[in-house]
Amino acid sequence: MKAIAIFLSITLVFSILNAKEDKLEIIKKRDKLKVCIWPEYYGISYLDSRTQKLVGIDSDLAKELAKDLSVKLEYVPSSFSTLINDVTIDKCDIAMFAIGNTEQRRQKLQFTTAHLSSDIYAITTKTNKKINSWDDIDKKGIVVAVAKGTYHEPVMKKKLKNATLLILDSFKAREQEVKAGRADVFMTDYPFGKRMIAQTSWAKLIIPKSKYHKTPYAWAMAYNNEKFYNKVEEFISNIKKDGRLLELAKKNELEPIANIK
DSSP, X not given: OHHHHHHHHHHHHHHHHHSOOOHHHHHHHHTEEEEEEOTEETTTEEEETTTTEEESHHHHHHHHHHHHHTOEEEEEEOOTTTHHHHHHTTSOSEEEEEEEOOHHHHTTOEEOOOSEEEOOEEEEETTOSSOSSGGGTSSTTOEEEEETTSTHHHHHHHHOSSSXXXXXXXXXXXXXXXXXXXXXXXXXXXXXHHHHHHHOSSEEEEOOSSOOXXXXXXXXXXXXXXXXXXXXXXXXXXXXXXXXXXXXXXHTTOGGGBOOO
């Protein structure tokens, strides 16, 4: 019996030593919250080339989250194509760049409650005579560009019946293909659509006549970190109640897509 008791004690010690720390405990010990951002996402986490500062609602909310956790903040550059890998290999603690909550991503990532939601929009050129309304997009001879790794890729694969889908490796490539006339439109969302209109002279925004494919935008983290997940959920509830979400949505001109309630 004594031998069994010793064995059980040793087993318990090893199980305690090998128990995986929750992400929240790691963040507190490290005194730093590592947040994955995509620095090209206008209105969300955009690196302003003039000031070299991040601007956008999610870069602002990352500061608020770090403040509420009483830890320092570190931004970690990421992208939609590297998102899952960056989060699951612990390159960052949480990804905060308005990530579309899709079934495919939920297989690998745990999503928070959505704080934004956006429909799909299209960008064409002012000189493109073939695209004047949403009804002109899904027609034979029309080339529709999407960025690989975004939720627009699987959605447009299902939606398009007549147009040709062009899948490109980067967001910049979408713009280049449309501007050069090799593609007729590229699919985007509300924040990026605003960027194109604000920062280019050639882009024209095409808005769907009715809801096309509205997607909730949230933050993503690795599974099995319930303490950290619950803390972030508490934070989201608080910023909706205390007005911080609305304030920062207005500041970044994203009030129309903010989930305030």
